[in-house]
Amino acid sequence: MLKMDAPALTAFLAREFPQVCDDFRVDRVDMQGVSVTLRVADRHLRPGGTVSGPSMFALADVAVYLAILSRVGPVALAVTTNCSIDFMRKPAAGADLRCDVRLLKLGRMLAVGDGLLWSEGVDQPVARASLTYSIPPV
Amino acid sequence: MLKMDAPALTAFLAREFPQVCDDFRVDRVDMQGVSVTLRVADRHLRPGGTVSGPSMFALADVAVYLAILSRVGPVALAVTTNCSIDFMRKPAAGADLRCDVRLLKLGRMLAVGDGLLWSEGVDQPVARASLTYSIPPV
Amino acid sequence: MLKMDAPALTAFLAREFPQVCDDFRVDRVDMQGVSVTLRVADRHLRPGGTVSGPSMFALADVAVYLAILSRVGPVALAVTTNCSIDFMRKPAAGADLRCDVRLLKLGRMLAVGDGLLWSEGVDQPVARASLTYSIPPV
Amino acid sequence: MLKMDAPALTAFLAREFPQVCDDFRVDRVDMQGVSVTLRVADRHLRPGGTVSGPSMFALADVAVYLAILSRVGPVALAVTTNCSIDFMRKPAAGADLRCDVRLLKLGRMLAVGDGLLWSEGVDQPVARASLTYSIPPV
Numbered sequence: 001m002l003k004m005d006a007p008a009l010t011a012f013l014a015r016e017f018p019q020v021c022d023d024f025r026v027d028r029v030d031m032q033g034v035s036v037t038l039r040v041a042d043r044h045l046r047p048g049g050t051v052s053g054p055s056m057f058a059l060a061d062v063a064v065y066l067a068i069l070s071r072v073g074p075v076a077l078a079v080t081t082n083c084s085i086d087f088m089r090k091p092a093a094g095a096d097l098r099c100d101v102r103l104l105k106l107g108r109m110l111a112v113g114d115g116l117l118w119s120e121g122v123d124q125p126v127a128r129a130s131l132t133y134s135i136p137p138v
Numbered sequence: 139m140l141k142m143d144a145p146a147l148t149a150f151l152a153r154e155f156p157q158v159c160d161d162f163r164v165d166r167v168d169m170q171g172v173s174v175t176l177r178v179a180d181r182h183l184r185p186g187g188t189v190s191g192p193s194m195f196a197l198a199d200v201a202v203y204l205a206i207l208s209r210v211g212p213v214a215l216a217v218t219t220n221c222s223i224d225f226m227r228k229p230a231a232g233a234d235l236r237c238d239v240r241l242l243k244l245g246r247m248l249a250v251g252d253g254l255l256w257s258e259g260v261d262q263p264v265a266r267a268s269l270t271y272s273i274p275p276v
Numbered sequence: 277m278l279k280m281d282a283p284a285l286t287a288f289l290a291r292e293f294p295q296v297c298d299d300f301r302v303d304r305v306d307m308q309g310v311s312v313t314l315r316v317a318d319r320h321l322r323p324g325g326t327v328s329g330p331s332m333f334a335l336a337d338v339a340v341y342l343a344i345l346s347r348v349g350p351v352a353l354a355v356t357t358n359c360s361i362d363f364m365r366k367p368a369a370g371a372d373l374r375c376d377v378r379l380l381k382l383g384r385m386l387a388v389g390d391g392l393l394w395s396e397g398v399d400q401p402v403a404r405a406s407l408t409y410s411i412p413p414v
Numbered sequence: 415m416l417k418m419d420a421p422a423l424t425a426f427l428a429r430e431f432p433q434v435c436d437d438f439r440v441d442r443v444d445m446q447g448v449s450v451t452l453r454v455a456d457r458h459l460r461p462g463g464t465v466s467g468p469s470m471f472a473l474a475d476v477a478v479y480l481a482i483l484s485r486v487g488p489v490a491l492a493v494t495t496n497c498s499i500d501f502m503r504k505p506a507a508g509a510d511l512r513c514d515v516r517l518l519k520l521g522r523m524l525a526v527g528d529g530l531l532w533s534e535g536v537d538q539p540v541a542r543a544s545l546t547y548s549i550p551p552v
Contacts, residue, residue, distance in 0.1 A: 053494050088245075109410065381500075383502075
């Protein structure tokens with residue numbers, strides 16, 4: 001069952017992460033996972049206009065985090081413990097980036113999700129990421 | 139376009155990897171990827187009957203390798219350069235294990251695929267793996 | 277403080293993992309970590325005589341596991357939750373393989389270690405692996 | 415042999431990555447690798463004062479990149495293809511972060527390095543990262 005929908009997750013981001021909440025837009029929330037878009041701005045770019053690696057990491061990290069929160073609610077603060085990311089193609093210059101997340105495991109102590117990152121106008125995924133979160137005891 | 143179908147991949151395994159070819163069955167080959175089953179035997183088990191981590195790694199490794207070969211043919215020997223694997227649930231004791239692979243990138247030098255591992259009788263994936271292969275110049 | 281030394285770890289392997297204990301030799305145990313050698317036999321080899329990827333994975337997995345046990349004792353069964361491994365060079369044909377492990381974190385719930393894999397006669401590491409274990413509550 | 419020392423790498427960063435060059439300081443360059451410090455500022459922090467995951471990723475990414483450049487020179491643009499990162503401890507609030515990189519492989523096509531991240535005032539590493547770069551043909 002979903003404990004938080006897109007507006008609830010958006011409000012949570014605004015409250016807890018005011019520094020970065022404008023960067024992200026929650027596009028979809030369901031039992032499979034979430035879709036989150038990085039609104040690409042100058043600060044996310046490398047010379048040449050490509051989205052930087054850290055910005056892609058940040059998108060995947062936030063997106064899997066929100067997928068977990070959508071299921072457990074805003075009660076406990078999950079902490080990223082591992083990320084593996086493959087950069088496969090160059091994102092289009094200046095285009096927004098979307099991460100489609102599958103929540104693969106939601107255990108008592110650990111949660112695992114993975115995501116594909118899509119650049120508007122590129123027809124294959126530009127990156128792939130999997131992340132593990134530790135869920136502290138309530 | 140597919141250069142090798144299931145029988146061709148099976149014949150390739152038998153010719154090039156006679157030591158392990160009986161462990162694996164190619165279930166599906168298409169443009170999205172492949173499905174490969176590990177026929178679980180005693181040598182794949184840990185005490186308690188669970189499939190061992192190295193056996194799950196071996197399945198994911200072979201499955202992504204075959205997905206690449208299905209597209210490039212048996213001409214060049216791709217070499218595994220990286221694997222990231224998450225073990226998420228205990229496989230059922232003694233049950234076969236299936237890996238569903240998506241081929242995410244097939245470049246001139248690098249190929250990337252990921253897979254979910256399913257244990258017969260467990261309704262969620264037991265593991266997730268992503269692998270990179272280096273493709274030597276022809 | 278060390279709770280298990282090399283003979284204690286060797287006896288533990290023989291008792292709990294009789295199928296594979298002859299494959300491994302514990303060379304060193306100290307507060308930094310352990311060194312474990314894979315006694316390479318035919319069953320670990322690929323055509324051409326190279327040690328297979330799954331055998332290298334198995335070595336890294338056992339070695340980090342033993343590093344954890346050396347510190348917590350044989351009380352709880354740690355479970356591998358993640359492995360990331362980079363295959364960097366071809367091992368020498370038929371040569372033994374040694375994994376030097378650093379235990380980087382030993383928490384209440386998670387332990388992290390990494391290791392370099394050395395092939396006798398190759399002067400640079402052939403692989404690098406990092407693993408996470410979940411430590412169940414006692 | 416080193417092709418670029420600390421001042422050369424610093425000048426390279428300033429020229430090619432003006433947006434982020436002030437974030438990083440090159441502390442050490444030798445044949446084993448490099449040490450690079452992230453000068454932590456408000457934009458790197460999460461609520462509570464902890465350095466954010468993307469900032470730690472950025473530090474590891476830049477540090478391994480500079481280790482590669484120190485050996486191949488500023489001729490070719492290496493591209494990150496994979497990163498695996500383990501977040502192990504909370505960095506100290508507001509403290510600078512240092513990444514000590516080992517360059518493990520410098521091949522014709524691929525380079526691999528790993529690094530430990532240290533937070534001033536924390537006596538064990540806060541994170542561990544390994545990265546692969548693809549080196550385009552000259």
